[in-house]
Amino acid sequence: MDDVKDFDLWLRLRTARRQSIAYALTDEHLTVLMCNQAMNEWATGGVDDLVGQHLPDVFYELVGIEDFLYHLAINHGDTFAIPRIYRSTSDGQGRYFDLQIEPLAEFGTTLLVLAMDVTEQALMEQRLRQRRNELLLLQAQLSKANEQLTYLLHHFVPQEVARKLVSDPHLLRPGGEQREATVLFADARDFTSMAESLPPDQVLDTLNAHFEVIADAIRKYDGTLIEYVGDMVMAAFNVPDDQPGHALLGAQAALDIQRGLARFADECLGSNMPVLHFGVGLNTGPVIAGYQGTRHLYKFATLGDTTNVAFHICSRAAGGQVLISQHSMERLGRRAHVTPLGTIHLKRRRALLPIYELLGLEDAGTR
Amino acid sequence: MEMPLLQKKVCLLGDFAVGKTSLVRRFVYDRFDDKYISTIGVKVSRKSLIVPHDGGTVRMNMLLWDMAGGEDFSHVHASYLRGAAGAILVCDLTRAETLESMSRYAGDFWSINPTSPLVIVGNKVDLKDMRAITDAELQAVAESHARSPWFTSSAKTGEHVEELFQALGQLILATR
Numbered sequence: 298m299d300d301v302k303d304f305d306l307w308l309r310l311r312t313a314r315r316q317s318i319a320y321a322l323t324d325e326h327l328t329v330l331m332c333n334q335a336m337n338e339w340a341t342g343g344v345d346d347l348v349g350q351h352l353p354d355v356f357y358e359l360v361g362i363e364d365f366l367y368h369l370a371i372n373h374g375d376t377f378a379i380p381r382i383y384r385s386t387s388d389g390q391g392r393y394f395d396l397q398i399e400p401l402a403e404f405g406t407t408l409l410v411l412a413m414d415v416t417e418q419a420l421m422e423q424r425l426r427q428r429r430n431e432l433l434l435l436q437a438q439l440s441k442a443n444e445q446l447t448y449l450l451h452h453f454v455p456q457e458v459a460r461k462l463v464s465d466p467h468l469l470r471p472g473g474e475q476r477e478a479t480v481l482f483a484d485a486r487d488f489t490s491m492a493e494s495l496p497p498d499q500v501l502d503t504l505n506a507h508f509e510v511i512a513d514a515i516r517k518y519d520g521t522l523i524e525y526v527g528d529m530v531m532a533a534f535n536v537p538d539d540q541p542g543h544a545l546l547g548a549q550a551a552l553d554i555q556r557g558l559a560r561f562a563d564e565c566l567g568s569n570m571p572v573l574h575f576g577v578g579l580n581t582g583p584v585i586a587g588y589q590g591t592r593h594l595y596k597f598a599t600l601g602d603t604t605n606v607a608f609h610i611c612s613r614a615a616g617g618q619v620l621i622s623q624h625s626m627e628r629l630g631r632r633a634h635v636t637p638l639g640t641i642h643l644k645r646r647r648a649l650l651p652i653y654e655l656l657g658l659e660d661a662g663t664r
Numbered sequence: 665m666e667m668p669l670l671q672k673k674v675c676l677l678g679d680f681a682v683g684k685t686s687l688v689r690r691f692v693y694d695r696f697d698d699k700y701i702s703t704i705g706v707k708v709s710r711k712s713l714i715v716p717h718d719g720g721t722v723r724m725n726m727l728l729w730d731m732a733g734g735e736d737f738s739h740v741h742a743s744y745l746r747g748a749a750g751a752i753l754v755c756d757l758t759r760a761e762t763l764e765s766m767s768r769y770a771g772d773f774w775s776i777n778p779t780s781p782l783v784i785v786g787n788k789v790d791l792k793d794m795r796a797i798t799d800a801e802l803q804a805v806a807e808s809h810a811r812s813p814w815f816t817s818s819a820k821t822g823e824h825v826e827e828l829f830q831a832l833g834q835l836i837l838a839t840r
Contacts, residue, residue: 357708357727361673361747379743381705393705423704430680430702437759
C-alpha cells in the first residue's frame with residue numbers, strides 16, 4: 298500500500314516536473330518539506346532553497362490564510378487556488394503563475410503546492426483587457442462630451458432648432474425658407490437709466506430674472522426663442538416647425554408675458570430686485586427662416602419685413618402694453634379684444650401702418 | 665523593547681482605472697505614472713508602517729493586494745479576498761458610476777471577511793474640473809457601509825494617501 302502511495306506521489310511530482318510546474322510539499326503548518334528548483338524561482342525574498350521555510354514568508358499571497366490552509370490539510374478539504382499572481386521581472390513585463398494547494402490525503406496532513414506558469418495567457422488577457430478598458434473609458438468620455446454638447450446646444454440655440462439639428466445635422470447650412478410666421482418682440486422700458494445706476498452683475502441678474510418670465514410665457518405656447526439682444530427678447534411662432542394658429546399662440550404668449558411680469562413685479566416688492574416694464578409687439582406675415590452667418594458662426598434667424606415691422610411696433614408699446622399689427626389682428630379675428638391706436642409711420646414707407654392694443658382674447662383657452 | 669510585528673492582508677477593490685495600482689505605487693514606492701495599465705490577476709506588495717495603538721505603536725507589514733477591477737464577482741475573487749484583515753474601496757471622483765459599484769465590492773468583501781473594516785476612498789481629487797462625485801455623496805456611501813472612514817485622495821500628488829492606509833491600519837488593530 299505504501300508503495301502505491303509513494304508511486305502516486307512520485308507520478309504527480311514527475312508530471313509536474315515534465316510540465317515545468319513548480320511544486321512544493323509542506324506540512325499542515327506550511328513548513329516546506331521538499332520542492333523543486335522552479336518553486337524557488339517564484340518565491341519572494343531571495344531564498345535559494347525553500348526547504349524548512351515557512352511558506353507564507355516567501356509567498357506573501359498565503360499570509361492571512363494560514364489557519365484556512367491548516368484546516369485544509371487536516372480536514373482534506375477541496376483544492377484551493379489563487380490564479381494569476383504577478384511577479385515582477387527585470388524587463389518590466391512581469392510573469393504570472395497560478396497557485397494551487399491541495400491536501401494529499403494519502404500522506405496524512407501534507408499539502409501539495411503547485412505553481413503553474415501562465416505568463417503567456419495572462420499577458421494576452423492583459424492586452425485584451427487593456428483595449429477593452431480603454432474603449433470603455435473612451436466611450437464614457439464621449440458620452441460625457443455628448444451630454445455637454447447637447448446641453449450647450451439646447452441652451453445656446455433655440456430648442457426646436459437644436460432638436461432639428463441633432464436629428465439632421467445637414468440642415469446646418471446658410472440659407473432658409475420663406476414661410477409665414479408670427480414674430481414677437483419684448484423690449485424693456487427705461488432700461489438704460491436703470492443700468493447706469495446699478496453694478497454690472499446686478500444689471501444682468503435683473504435682466505435675466507425678467508427674461509425668465511418672458512421666456513416661460515413664450516415656451517408655454519411653444520414659441521421659438523430666437524435671441525436676446527441687449528434688453529430685448531425676440532421670438533417667433535410657426536418656425537422652424539409648423540404651428541397652426543400661430544398668430545393666436547403669439548397673442549396668448551404676449552398677454553401671458555404681461556401677466557407674468559405683473560406677478561413678478563408684485564413678488565419683487567420689498568426685495569432688492571428692480572422692476573422692469575416691457576413693451577410687447579406682434580406682427581404676422583412672411584419671413585425668411587434659416588441659418589444666417591458664415592462657416593465660422595451661424596445663427597438661426599427670421600428675417601424680412603415682417604420682423605422689422607414687429608420690432609417697430611414693439612418700440613411703440615409702453616411698459617405693460619401689447620401692440621399688434623393689422624395682419625395679426627386679422628388672423629385673430631373676433632376673438633381679439635383690441636383698441637385701435639391709429640397708424641404709425643415707418644421710415645422709407647409710404648403707407649401708414651394701423652396698430653392695435655391687444656387687451657384680451659376670447660375663448661382662446663389658456664395653458 | 666522591540667515593537668511587535670504584525671502581517672496583515674489588505675485588499676484594494678474598485679472598478680477598473682480608478683487608480684488602485686497607482687495608490688499602491690504611491691504608498692509603497694512614492695512614485696506615480698500617468699499611463700493607465702490594466703491589472704491582471706493580483707499583485708501583492710508589502711509596506712511596513714508604524715501604527716499607533718493602545719497608547720503605544722505597532723509595526724505592521726501591510727500586504728497590499730492590488731487586483732484587477734471591474735470584473736463580476738466569482739469564486740476566483742473569493743480566493744483573493746480570503747484572509748483579508750481590511751479593504752480599501754476605491755472610486756474615481758471623475759466617474760460617477762464608479763461610486764455606484766462600491767456597495768457590490770463591500771458586499772463581496774464582507775461575505776468572506778464579515779468583521780474586517782473598510783476605508784472608502786475617492787481618488788483623483790487633483791482633477792478638480794472633472795469632478796463628478798461630491799464629498800457628501802462619498803460620505804453617504806461611507807456612512808451606509810458601517811460608518812467607514814472616507815478620504816479623497818490623489819495618487820498623483822500623494823494627497824491623503826499615507827493617511828488612508830494609516831487609518832485602515834488603526835482600524836485593523838482596533839477590530840483584532
